[in-house]
Amino acid sequence: MATIEKISNKISRRTFLAGSVNAGLFMGFGGLLGGCTEQEAVQSLSLPEADLSKVFSPAVWFNMNAQGEVVINIAKAEMGQHVGTALARVVADELGADWASVSIEHVDTDPKWGYMVTGGSWSVFTSFKLLSQAGAAGREVLLDAAAALLGVDRSMCSAANGMVTAGDQSISYADIVARGDISRSFTQEQLDALPLKPASARTLVGKPTKALDIPAKSQGEAVYGIDAELPGMVYATPLMPPTRYGSKINNIDDSAAKAIFGYQQTLQIEDPSDNLQGWAVVIADSFPTALKAAAVVQVDWAAGDTAEVSEADIFAAGEALARDAQQGALVVDDGDVAAAHAAAEDTHEAVYRTGTALHFALEPVNALVEFTDGKCHIHSGNQWQSLILPALASALEMPETDIVIHQYYLGGGFGRRLWGDYMIPAALAAKQLGKPVKMLWQRADDSRMDCVRSPSVQLFKASLDADKNVTGIEHAAVAGWPTLTLAPGFLADGQKESGKYDTFSISGGDHWYSLSNHRVRAINNNLAQKTFLPGWLRTVGPGWVAWGVESFMNELAEKQGKDAIEFRLSLLDAAGKNSGKAPESVGGAARLAAVLKDVRERSPWGGELPSNEGLGVAVGSGQERTMPTWTAAVAHVAVDPQTKEISVKKIWQSIDCGTVVHPSGAMAQAEGAMLWGVSLALHEGTEFENGQVKDRNLDTYRPLRMSSVPELDIKFMPSEEFPTGLGEPPLIAIAPAIAAAVFAATGERVRDLPISIG
Amino acid sequence: MIKFKLNGKDVQSDSEGETPLLWVVRDELNYKGTKFGCGIAQCGACTVQIDGTPTRSCVIPVSAVADKDVTTIEGLNSPAGLALKQAWVSEQVPQCGYCQSGQLVSAEALLRSKSAPTDDDISRAMDGNLCRCMAYTRIRKAIKTAAQEV
Numbered sequence: 001m002a003t004i005e006k007i008s009n010k011i012s013r014r015t016f017l018a019g020s021v022n023a024g025l026f027m028g029f030g031g032l033l034g035g036c037t038e039q040e041a042v043q044s045l046s047l048p049e050a051d052l053s054k055v056f057s058p059a060v061w062f063n064m065n066a067q068g069e070v071v072i073n074i075a076k077a078e079m080g081q082h083v084g085t086a087l088a089r090v091v092a093d094e095l096g097a098d099w100a101s102v103s104i105e106h107v108d109t110d111p112k113w114g115y116m117v118t119g120g121s122w123s124v125f126t127s128f129k130l131l132s133q134a135g136a137a138g139r140e141v142l143l144d145a146a147a148a149l150l151g152v153d154r155s156m157c158s159a160a161n162g163m164v165t166a167g168d169q170s171i172s173y174a175d176i177v178a179r180g181d182i183s184r185s186f187t188q189e190q191l192d193a194l195p196l197k198p199a200s201a202r203t204l205v206g207k208p209t210k211a212l213d214i215p216a217k218s219q220g221e222a223v224y225g226i227d228a229e230l231p232g233m234v235y236a237t238p239l240m241p242p243t244r245y246g247s248k249i250n251n252i253d254d255s256a257a258k259a260i261f262g263y264q265q266t267l268q269i270e271d272p273s274d275n276l277q278g279w280a281v282v283i284a285d286s287f288p289t290a291l292k293a294a295a296v297v298q299v300d301w302a303a304g305d306t307a308e309v310s311e312a313d314i315f316a317a318g319e320a321l322a323r324d325a326q327q328g329a330l331v332v333d334d335g336d337v338a339a340a341h342a343a344a345e346d347t348h349e350a351v352y353r354t355g356t357a358l359h360f361a362l363e364p365v366n367a368l369v370e371f372t373d374g375k376c377h378i379h380s381g382n383q384w385q386s387l388i389l390p391a392l393a394s395a396l397e398m399p400e401t402d403i404v405i406h407q408y409y410l411g412g413g414f415g416r417r418l419w420g421d422y423m424i425p426a427a428l429a430a431k432q433l434g435k436p437v438k439m440l441w442q443r444a445d446d447s448r449m450d451c452v453r454s455p456s457v458q459l460f461k462a463s464l465d466a467d468k469n470v471t472g473i474e475h476a477a478v479a480g481w482p483t484l485t486l487a488p489g490f491l492a493d494g495q496k497e498s499g500k501y502d503t504f505s506i507s508g509g510d511h512w513y514s515l516s517n518h519r520v521r522a523i524n525n526n527l528a529q530k531t532f533l534p535g536w537l538r539t540v541g542p543g544w545v546a547w548g549v550e551s552f553m554n555e556l557a558e559k560q561g562k563d564a565i566e567f568r569l570s571l572l573d574a575a576g577k578n579s580g581k582a583p584e585s586v587g588g589a590a591r592l593a594a595v596l597k598d599v600r601e602r603s604p605w606g607g608e609l610p611s612n613e614g615l616g617v618a619v620g621s622g623q624e625r626t627m628p629t630w631t632a633a634v635a636h637v638a639v640d641p642q643t644k645e646i647s648v649k650k651i652w653q654s655i656d657c658g659t660v661v662h663p664s665g666a667m668a669q670a671e672g673a674m675l676w677g678v679s680l681a682l683h684e685g686t687e688f689e690n691g692q693v694k695d696r697n698l699d700t701y702r703p704l705r706m707s708s709v710p711e712l713d714i715k716f717m718p719s720e721e722f723p724t725g726l727g728e729p730p731l732i733a734i735a736p737a738i739a740a741a742v743f744a745a746t747g748e749r750v751r752d753l754p755i756s757i758g
Numbered sequence: 759m760i761k762f763k764l765n766g767k768d769v770q771s772d773s774e775g776e777t778p779l780l781w782v783v784r785d786e787l788n789y790k791g792t793k794f795g796c797g798i799a800q801c802g803a804c805t806v807q808i809d810g811t812p813t814r815s816c817v818i819p820v821s822a823v824a825d826k827d828v829t830t831i832e833g834l835n836s837p838a839g840l841a842l843k844q845a846w847v848s849e850q851v852p853q854c855g856y857c858q859s860g861q862l863v864s865a866e867a868l869l870r871s872k873s874a875p876t877d878d879d880i881s882r883a884m885d886g887n888l889c890r891c892m893a894y895t896r897i898r899k900a901i902k903t904a905a906q907e908v
């Protein structure tokens with residue numbers, strides 16, 4: 001929980017405020033600022049020139065006007081998950097609002113909105129309770145006001161569909177807002193005491209609805225960062241150094257570009273924040289002109305010292321680290337692995353690896369920046385505004401509070417836009433030029449400076465008794481760590497003072513199988529770390545950790561001659577630390593066992609298949625132990641005996657993410673994540689060559705296309721438990737399930753991702 | 759100066775003839791629905807129709823459309839186009855949405871050539887349109903839904 005708490009609960013004491021402002025009703029839930037009291041905050045609401053931002057930092061806030069229309073502000077990025085719809089449904093359900101009168105607004109950055117991040121599949125998980133309480137508090141305010149206006153006892157009043165009813169009288173929310181003079185506050189204790197609807201009384205949460213952002217996205221009308229424009233802007237594209245770190249520009253020769261009509265100049269970028277080392281920016285009248293010029297401007301660089309690093313070098317460094325027992329932070333240290341090893345009758349060892357993978361969000365990263373009124377205005381789609389603002393402040397040498405990021409739709413996030421580095425060169429160029437700069441990275445550059453998924457190496461050693469029962473597992477996982485470079489404050493402490501580690505990069509190592517002797521070490525690959533910027537790629541750590549853990553489980557089942565599902569069930573006893581914790585993991589490993597049994601029943605598991613075909617199984621419990629979504633997948637593959645080409649025919653997956661808030665959106669996330677799993681398993685991947693990623697565009701980097709899409713059979717387990725995350729977890733089990741199916745079809749054990757055989 | 763029809767209207771471009779049509783449409787004529795993804799005719803985000811044929815506008819010089827009819831998502835209002843836009847909503851197709859203009863423009867040409875496309879027809883016609891969010895299952899389903907409506 002530690003990490004999520006740091007991100008979601010910056011303010012520990014929260015207050016709910018409701019007040020009549022400008023003929024409407026403001027309702028917000030958040031922290032009081034500057035030592036002001038609840039009473040002062042409420043009073044400041046009713047002042048004609050109310051500057052609420054000085055006294056209140058709402059984590060959730062919405063307005064209702066005198067027509068009863070509700071605008072719910074969304075501080076999360078919209079990147080395909082229809083997050084605004086899901087969050088607004090939670091508020092509106094408790095509020096008793098009429099859904100037809102609800103709209104959403106994605107807000108720009110402002111310190112008053114508190115910590116802004118969209119990632120980790122956290123949005124619903126971290127906001128569900130806050131949103132529910134905020135909606136419930138709003139409903140109480142309206143009920144109280146209605147009772148006074150109708151002259152009835154409060155206990156007679158009930159709220160639904162934007163109306164309060166008391167006996168045969170009723171009054172609409174619109175009328176209450178128009179007639180009421182409301183100013184109220186609730187303390188955290190009062191909020192905690194508010195009645196929340198039982199699942200059976202919900203009218204919006206868990207019910208089918210259409211996402212609010214879809215119509216615009218079906219007409220070409222949704223506005224993305226790339227679509228933003230300002231009068232007087234110039235177009236720009238960067239010239240990138242040969243290494244991420246340590247490159248210096250010796251000389252820039254733009255004589256050939258000067259012949260291009262519309263070329264303006266090439267700026268050398270000095271970045272006080274040191275995020276950009278050896279960058280230049282080409283400025284032109286149009287984007288195609290900037291591209292044309294960028295192709296002929298000659299930059300002479302002195303490259304940094306990683307200019308020759310290859311994928312093989314990074315793997316070799318990783319394996320050496322994994323084999324050095326002194327390395328790494330202890331993440332799990334249960335029982336005595338060494339003793340189990342010494343007593344073992346047999347052992348089994350395997351090394352699992354994953355190669356470099358790109359985000360390849362379809363909208364290349366971009367930003368439009370203007371300095372005006374002493375402020376820096378950035379127009380760009382971003383997932384983690386609170387991470388990039390300090391970096392921008394140090395690059396621009398101006399206070400964070402003078403920088404505003406205006407949010408747009410994101411043409412794909414997948415973790416790429418958690419790091420807003422693409423705003424920095426645009427902002428520095430705009431500052432230098434004194435005019436608005438619209439910067440777009442061409443695709444190959446977007447890939448080259450992507451914060452890629454790090455190559456990873458994992459070493460597993462199992463000790464077995466005479467019957468091949470597992471008596472212990474030692475696991476070492478080595479990779480570049482996103483959090484180490486980008487957010488070192490979020491690193492966790494290993495056990496027994498073994499040092500710091502990136503929880504995101506080992507998540508899934510601390511799985512839900514009961515093992516009496518189990519040790520997990522998380523190790524940073526320092527060669528990876530200095531060659532590139534490791535990033536968070538959809539499903540992050542479990543994307544490589546579970547590849548190893550689940551594949552190794554399949555190997556151990558095979559070794560024991562046991563069915564891979566039976567073998568897992570024997571370890572999923574939900575005992576001790578695996579019994580789970582309320583509310584987020586109530587039931588523990590028993591829920592993982594339940595989805596596994598469910599998928600066994602729904603798939604032809606154990607049945608006969610034609611030759612060269614096979615079924616494989618794997619499970620997931622991502623994103624973290626503290627927010628598990630329970631998944632189990634069975635994949636059916638066919639392998640061409642001649643070409644060895646692998647095709648996935650069908651995947652069954654059973655998913656338990658607790659309460660499903662927005663069913664169609666949840667299903668879409670599951671579909672997308674599962675196909676991402678197929679794509680990363682079989683279709684896409686690159687490698688480092690001369691210090692940079694080799695495959696930079698779709699001619700050689702080849703994500704899954706329509707013709708290779710397998711049939712998907714997805715089931716959400718009916719549940720009223722606390723909602724967990726969904727954007728990433730359904731990806732986790734896919735690659736190991738496919739690899740197991742390939743083994744079943746061919747007898748070939750695959751240990752490298754992406755998978756290829758023959 | 760190059761003259762052509764964009765979504766049924768006469769337009770002209772002052773850009774140099776070799777300028778990719780994509781940037782003329784987006785930045786000069788200000789139709790932003792058409793998107794940039796790869797720049798090498800491999801993702802389909804920039805798909806427009808030239809005289810009814812789906813074409814990757816990122817690699818077509820504007821000079822090549824002189825006197826031709828260019829249709830973008832904004833002008834995709836044939837019966838098939840409207841049915842598709844509606845099916846995109848009823849089947850809840852878009853995720854991030856960035857690829858969807860290109861998907862719709864490709865799908866409309868498919869439906870005009872085949873009123874009841876098979877799965878293979880759909881795969882063939884749509885394989886050049888990458889959906890990074892991988893909304894493929896719903897794209898396929900919505901094309902079939904739209905085909906029944908036309």
Ligand code: FES
Binds near residue numbers: 798802
């Ligand atoms: S931008 Fe034209 S096909 Fe990708």
Ligand code: FES
Binds near residue numbers: 080362857888893
């Ligand atoms: S919906 Fe995001 S790329 Fe297709």
